[in-house]
Amino acid sequence: MTAMLPQGALPWGRVCRLSSPVVQCLALIVVTFGVLVPLTCQQLLHSYFYMRFWYLNPMSQDFLQQNQEDGLTALHYFERLQAPNKSEMLAGQSSPPWLLITIITIQRQPEFHYVLQVAAHFHRLLQECGSSCQRHQIVLCNVETDPSSHQDAQLLTKFFAVVDRSGSSHQNLDHLLNRFEKEKRDYAYCLEKSLQIYKPEYVLLVEDDAVPEEEIFPVLHHLLQRRFSKPHLQNALYVKLYHPERLQRYINPEPMRILEWLGVGMLWGPLLALVYAWTTNRSSLSWPMVLFFALYSMLLVELVGRHYFLELRRMAPPLYNIMPVTECCTPAMLFSAPSANRVLGYLKGQQCYRGFAKDTALYSLLRLKGERAFVVEPNLVRHVGMFSSVRLSENPKLL
The missing domain is CATH 3.90.550.10 (Spore Coat Polysaccharide Biosynthesis Protein SpsA; Chain A)
Structure with a gap:
């Protein structure tokens, strides 16, 4: 006979799934590039999210x-x-x-x-x-x-x-x-x-x-x-x-900015991974997580607009x-x-x-x-x- 869970408690499987780094990273991508950045950058003239038709x-x-x-x-x-x-x-x-x-x-x-x-x-x-x-x-x-x-x-x-x-x-x-x-x-x-x-x-x-x-x-x-x-x-x-x-974007026919773009990832990837490890109480960094945040930061800078970070x-x-x-x-x-x-x-x-x-x-x-x-x-x-x-x-x- 299946034991009854206390009212308000989450099943352990669901808790494990929510604490999964993969799920958390996917959620971060969806929230950042599906909600926050489009809303905040829609009037930025040199952003990929600029609503040209409206503005x-x-x-x-x-x-x-x-x-x-x-x-x-x-x-x-x-x-x-x-x-x-x-x-x-x-x-x-x-x-x-x-x-x-x-x-x-x-x-x-x-x-x-x-x-x-x-x-x-x-x-x-x-x-x-x-x-x-x-x-x-x-x-x-x-x-x-x-x-x-x-x-x-x-x-x-x-x-x-x-x-x-x-x-x-x-x-x-x-x-x-x-x-x-x-x-x-x-x-x-x-x-x-x-x-x-x-x-x-x-x-x-x-x-x-x-x-x-x-x-x-x-x-x-x-x-x-x-x-x-x-x-x-x-x-x-x-x-x-x-x-x-x-x-002035990174994705441009002028390739000399690619090294700068990689530098953005090399700088912010480890820093954001450290913040993630600290907030999730993880004892150490993993290379997949550093790589994820490096790519995340590179994509964020490009989509918001390199001009604004300059x-x-x-x-x-x-x-x-x-x-x-x-x-x-x-x-x-x-x-x-x-x-x-x-x-x-x-x-x-x-x-x-x-x-x-x-x-x-x-x-x-x-x-x-x-x-x-x-x-x-x-x-x-x-x-x-x-x-x-x-x-x-x-x-x-x-x-």
């Missing part, structure tokens, strides 16, 4: 509205700012700058004031930077065919030195070029004039829709004065300060990552003077067209010329321009 259109519209408000704020910033007199501007150019910030600009949608946003952020950050940024200088490179039609650039002539491409020997031929070749020539022109006129040690070539992050100068100082003094980082052809967030590196300049360069894109590029001269020589032999824009041309030079280049992670600028000057779109989206 992309309203988020894109909110971004455009905020961008327009930021443009007006930048316009008011310069309207209130007292313009330096000519003697003050000349005093600031008395010696070659250590870092020259050259902003390349062309007329875009005027209501967004892209170039004003970029210039205002750089100007404010330089003021806050103080003595450590005394040998930094901002220059505007206006590549509009009719420079006087670029009203925002005309406003900035009161505050910064300006280089206009009008009257250059190639300007009259621009209407015969495809947009991608013209963009490459404009880029090379601004880089060349930055070297010829100002003779800086480093040139930061920034497009007029790349707003700097708050920590850009402390990070650049750390990188240039310490990290890039190491032999394997010296003589880089260029250093990218931006790579699109949507292309943001943790902003806590201090030494935490920023330097990786072998990736192909797309060129909103902010850092060159030393010698490397900039090499780039100019290389670009003269490159013809750009649709599918082979200047970013692809620069990337192709690495293998062709035996050069090296790097990208800084996380990004040191934010790309705010949803309206491209070469790829026209009437209804732009964040993705």
Whole structure:
């Protein structure tokens, strides 16, 4: 005759099954990836769980509205700012700058004031930077065919030195070029004039829709004065300060991140296994459990979005990552003077067209010329321009 169990007691078989590591691990997977992560990440733009159908259109519209408000704020910033007199501007150019910030600009949608946003952020950050940024200088490179039609650039002539491409020997031929070749020539022109006129040690070539992050100068100082003094980082052809967030995942055509992804598993696998052993009163770790949590942590980071974990590196300049360069894109590029001269020589032999824009041309030079280049992670600028000057779109989206 079967003995009756006390009321509320569980059969021993059921208790054993619930305490099984396999069952517990399966339950963890279901709860994490079936419930918690989808609920918390559905509005994260760069997560696999982002609900694009529901959120992309309203988020894109909110971004455009905020961008327009930021443009007006930048316009008011310069309207209130007292313009330096000519003697003050000349005093600031008395010696070659250590870092020259050259902003390349062309007329875009005027209501967004892209170039004003970029210039205002750089100007404010330089003021806050103080003595450590005394040998930094901002220059505007206006590549509009009719420079006087670029009203925002005309406003900035009161505050910064300006280089206009009008009257250059190639300007009259621009209407015969495809947009991608013209963009490459404009880029090379601004880089060349930055070297010829100002003779800086480093040139930061920034497009007029790349707003700097708050920590850009402390990070650049750390990188240039310490990290890039190491032999394997010296003589880089260029250093990218931006790579699109949507292309920063581990599962990507760029395989150099696989080692980092394995490192995530090697770090968090044992740690999570220790927590599991402690909470379940197990006396020792087992390799299957360490392997499970390594794979679990790798999957979690990838599905939530590598971009969001990279943001943790902003806590201090030494935490920023330097990786072998990736192909797309060129909103902010850092060159030393010698490397900039090499780039100019290389670009003269490159013809750009649709599918082979200047970013692809620069990337192709690495293998062709035996050069090296790097990208800084996380990004040191934010790309705010949803309206491209070469790829026209009437209804732009964040993705």
